[in-house]
Every structure is written in structure tokens, then in C-alpha cells.
Amino acid sequence: MTIRRVSTTTLGYAILGVLAREPLSGYELAGRMKERVGFFWHARHSQIYPELARLEGKGLVSYQVVEQQVRPDKKIYEITEAGIENLKEWATEPAEPRAVRDELVLKAYSLWLAEPGESLSLFREQERRHKEQLQRYEEIETWMEREWSSEIRKISSPRFASYAALQRGIGYERGYVDWCRWVVDQLENSTDE
Amino acid sequence: MTIRRVSTTTLGYAILGVLAREPLSGYELAGRMKERVGFFWHARHSQIYPELARLEGKGLVSYQVVEQQVRPDKKIYEITEAGIENLKEWATEPAEPRAVRDELVLKAYSLWLAEPGESLSLFREQERRHKEQLQRYEEIETWMEREWSSEIRKISSPRFASYAALQRGIGYERGYVDWCRWVVDQLENSTDE
DNA sequence: GGTTTATATGTCAATAGTGACTTAGGAGAA
DNA sequence: TTCTCCTAAGTCACTATTGACATATAAACC
Numbered sequence: 001m002t003i004r005r006v007s008t009t010t011l012g013y014a015i016l017g018v019l020a021r022e023p024l025s026g027y028e029l030a031g032r033m034k035e036r037v038g039f040f041w042h043a044r045h046s047q048i049y050p051e052l053a054r055l056e057g058k059g060l061v062s063y064q065v066v067e068q069q070v071r072p073d074k075k076i077y078e079i080t081e082a083g084i085e086n087l088k089e090w091a092t093e094p095a096e097p098r099a100v101r102d103e104l105v106l107k108a109y110s111l112w113l114a115e116p117g118e119s120l121s122l123f124r125e126q127e128r129r130h131k132e133q134l135q136r137y138e139e140i141e142t143w144m145e146r147e148w149s150s151e152i153r154k155i156s157s158p159r160f161a162s163y164a165a166l167q168r169g170i171g172y173e174r175g176y177v178d179w180c181r182w183v184v185d186q187l188e189n190s191t192d193e
Numbered sequence: 194m195t196i197r198r199v200s201t202t203t204l205g206y207a208i209l210g211v212l213a214r215e216p217l218s219g220y221e222l223a224g225r226m227k228e229r230v231g232f233f234w235h236a237r238h239s240q241i242y243p244e245l246a247r248l249e250g251k252g253l254v255s256y257q258v259v260e261q262q263v264r265p266d267k268k269i270y271e272i273t274e275a276g277i278e279n280l281k282e283w284a285t286e287p288a289e290p291r292a293v294r295d296e297l298v299l300k301a302y303s304l305w306l307a308e309p310g311e312s313l314s315l316f317r318e319q320e321r322r323h324k325e326q327l328q329r330y331e332e333i334e335t336w337m338e339r340e341w342s343s344e345i346r347k348i349s350s351p352r353f354a355s356y357a358a359l360q361r362g363i364g365y366e367r368g369y370v371d372w373c374r375w376v377v378d379q380l381e382n383s384t385d386e
Numbered sequence: 387g388g389t390t391t392a393t394a395t396g397t398c399a400a401t402a403g404t405g406a407c408t409t410a411g412g413a414g415a416a
Numbered sequence: 417t418t419c420t421c422c423t424a425a426g427t428c429a430c431t432a433t434t435g436a437c438a439t440a441t442a443a444a445c446c
Contacts, residue, residue, distance in 0.1 A: 011432080013303070016303075017302045025394075026394080028394095038292070041295070042292030046433085046435080047432080049395065049396055049397090068394090070393090071441080072395075072439095074394060084306065087303050087306060091300045091307040091312070092312055092314070093300075095297050098294060098296055099235030101203075101233065102233045102234070102361070105233035105361045106207055107284045108358050109230060111348070112352075113213065113277065113280060114284040115285065122287065122288070129290065153383065155304070155383040161305040164304065168372045175364040175368040187348055190347065218424075219424080219426090221423095237405080238426085243427090261424090263411085263412070264422090265424040266424075268424090
């Protein structure tokens with residue numbers, strides 16, 4: 001049997017990408033979205049629950065109710081054959097560049113109006129934050145390289161894919177820290193005021 | 194007289210940031226949003242026209258109707274004192290990190306399922322696109338450094354701010370190209386398949 | 387004993403953003 | 417002569433996303 005192409009939203013593919021690795025409840029999925037895919041696709045549980053229901057309606061995921069004594073009952077969602085097939089095809093479809101929206105760059109664009117001292121505080125604070133994020137990513141990188149040393153080279157392993165996504169996170173944060181640093185330097189060594 | 198703090202949306206501040214440099218019509222503003230601030234804050238004219246009306250209602254911008262013979266009449270919007278004051282304060286207020294949403298990284302996260310050949314095409318194509326964008330930014334950089342050589346060092350000049358925003362664009366695209374290149378290398382030199 | 391945190395699944399109103407449609411005149415190309 | 421593009425300003429329906437509210441149990445903390 002051939003599997004029918006079913007289109008879903010980008011959020012849907014984000015969820016399928018996580019469920020392709022392991023079956024999860026909506027609650028657990030919300031946690032994964034926060035810690036794992038959060039830096040490149042973010043979603044709250046109020047978006048996740050309805051999206052799971054839609055994916056289930058399209059046959060891309062299925063679920064089983066797991067009854068629990070201590071905790072409330074939960075629905076464990078699993079990706080279906082059709083889900084994997086659709087995710088696989090979507091993964092290599094051409095991606096149109098999405099609009100980047102970065103509020104700090106927007107603030108930088110109006111920085112000429114601001115008090116230099118306050119600008120300095122803002123950018124020093126942002127540099128600190130992005131340094132922290134970078135450090136978190138680098139710790140995960142070290143961990144992955146130690147624990148998954150062989151799998152991260154195999155392009156058919158989900159661990160390679162996780163590692164590849166993390167590499168973008170590291171590159172992004174490094175670039176961000178450098179830019180904040182550059183702005184701070186400009187503000188400190190400016191010729192006017 | 195003191196100027197009252199009026200809150201607006203991030204889009205509102207994006208518009209104010211452009212109008213603080215020069216008065217423009219809604220149509221022209223849409224063009225500027227596309228070419229100038231587009232890479233860090235994007236908006237269509239269907240968002241811009243209503244937002245301008247709201248900003249006008251809050252007294253942050255004002256407009257004059259300019260009658261034209263050949264072209265349709267237009268409304269030239271100008272930032273007000275209150276607009277500048279509000280923009281100035283917003284510019285150094287702490288910025289909460291907005292969720293980054295990057296579809297390509299999401300695709301990378303599911304790349305382990307895909308056909309390696311198709312993955313290669315996707316990432317080579319993306320590398321090409323980001324190289325092109327980088328080149329466009331670097332041309333603007335060269336132009337700014339030549340034409341605005343002194344002003345880009347003065348932190349009270351709008352040209353410094355434009356240059357600073359551009360620097361982030363350059364850093365972003367450089368990092369993106371490097372990452373695409375790295376993914377392509379991984380796919381070409383993989384040990385499996 | 388009361389508060390917060392974690393598990394667990396939802397709904398709902400409001401805002402943000404997209405894409406298509408509308409109207410209208412003139413320019414330039416095929 | 418028709419078609420497309422540019423200027424100019426909108427509207428509108430739909431989708432995406434957020435933040436708050438709702439409900440329930442148990443553990444851990446103070």
C-alpha cells in the first residue's frame with residue numbers, strides 16, 4: 001500500500017519530528033518542545049494539544065490511553081507509518097526563507113536616539129544571556145560527542161540530526177555574542193558624547 | 194510639557210524606527226520594511242496600513258495628504274515628538290528573548306529519515322541562497338563604509354544604528370552559510386550509505 | 387497547615403501575521 | 417491591444433500564537 005501525502009502545518013512537522021524519536025504524551029511533548037527543539041521551533045501546550053488532535057485526525061499519529069494511579073491518566077502519542085512517510089518527504093522539500101524577527105536588532109536600529117549608558121546596559125545584559133545559552137549548548141555538544149561519538153557521524157541516525165540542529169544553535173549564539181560584544185565596543189569607544 | 198508613555202506593538206516600533214529617519218507614505222514604508230528592516234522585522238502592507246492608523250490614533254505619528262496628478266494621492270506620515278520619545282525609551286528597555294523559528298533547522302532535525310541525495314540538494318541550495326544574501330549585505334557594508342565613513346562611528350547618528358543592524362545581518366548570514374556548508378560536508382563524507 | 391511545584395489535558399479570547407481581493411490610473415512591453 | 421508592473425491605500429477571511437483560565441491529584445517545601 002502506498003501512503004497518501006497529507007499536508008500539515010510546520011508545527012505539525014515539529015511535533016512529528018519529536019515523536020519520530022520516541023512516543024510521548026502531550027505534556028511530555030510540551031517539555032521536549034521547550035528543551036530540545038525550543039530554540040528553533042517553540043510552542044506552548046495550548047497549541048500542542050489541538051495540533052495533536054489534528055494530526056491524529058489525519059492519521060499521522062495514534063495514541064493509547066495509559067491509566068495511572070498516582071498521576072492523572074495520559075495519552076501516549078506515537079507516530080504512524082504515514083506520519084514517518086510524510087515527515088520524510090517534507091524534510092527535503094525546498095524551504096522558503098521565513099522572515100526573521102529579532103527585537104534586539106530592531107532596538108539597535110533605533111539606538112541612536114537612546115541614552116548611551118542605557119544602551120550599554122542593554123547590550124551587556126544581552127551578551128551575558130547569549131553567552132549563557134552558548135555555554136549550555138556547548139555542554140550538550142560535549143556530552144553528545146562523548147556519549148554518541150559514532151552515531152553523530154551516521155546520517156541515518158536521529159542523533160546525527162539532533163547534533164546537526166545543535167550545531168546551528170551553537171553557531172547562532174556565537175554570532176550573537178560576537179555582535180553584542182561589537183555593539184558594546186562601539187558604545188564604549190565612540191567618538192561623540 | 195512631559196510626554197506620556199504610550200505603549201504600542203513591536204511592529205509599531207519597527208515603523209517608528211523607520212519614520213524617525215524620514216517621513217514616508219504607507220506604500221513607501223512597506224518598501225523600506227522589505228529592503229531595509231526586512232531581515233530583522235518583516236511586515237506586509239496589510240499589516241502596515243492599519244498599524245499606521247493606530248499609531249496616528251495614539252499621537253505617535255501624524256500625516257499630511259499629498260495630492261498628486263500622475264500618481265494616486267498619498268498620505269505622508271511623520272513621527273511626532275511623542276513618537277520619538279516613546280521609541281527612545283523602548284529602545285533600551287530589556288528585551289525578552291523571542292522564540293527563534295527556523296524551518297530549515299527543523300528539517301535538519303528530521304534529516305535522518307530522508308534520502309541523502311535530496312538532503313544534499315536542499316542544503317546546497319540553502320547555502321547558495323544565504324551566500325547570495327551575505328554578498329548583498331557585504332555590498333551595502335562596503336557602500337556604507339565608503340559613503341558614511343565618519344557617521345557610522347557616531348553613536349548618536351542613525352547611520353551608526355543602521356550599520357549596527359547590518360552587522361548582525363552579516364554575522365547571521367555568515368553563520369548560516371558555515372552551518373549549511375558543515376551539513377553538506379557531513380552528508381558527503383558520511384560513513385553510512 | 388498553607389504554598390508552591392509537577393503531572394496531566396484541555397478551552398477560550400485576543401492578538402499577530404498571511405494571502406487574496408479590491409479599486410484606480412498610467413507606463414511600458416509583447 | 418492586451419498584459420504586466422508600478423504607485424497608492426485599503427479590506428477581509430483565515431491561520432498561527434499567546435496568555436489566561438479551568439480542573440484534579442499528589443508531593444515537597446516552609
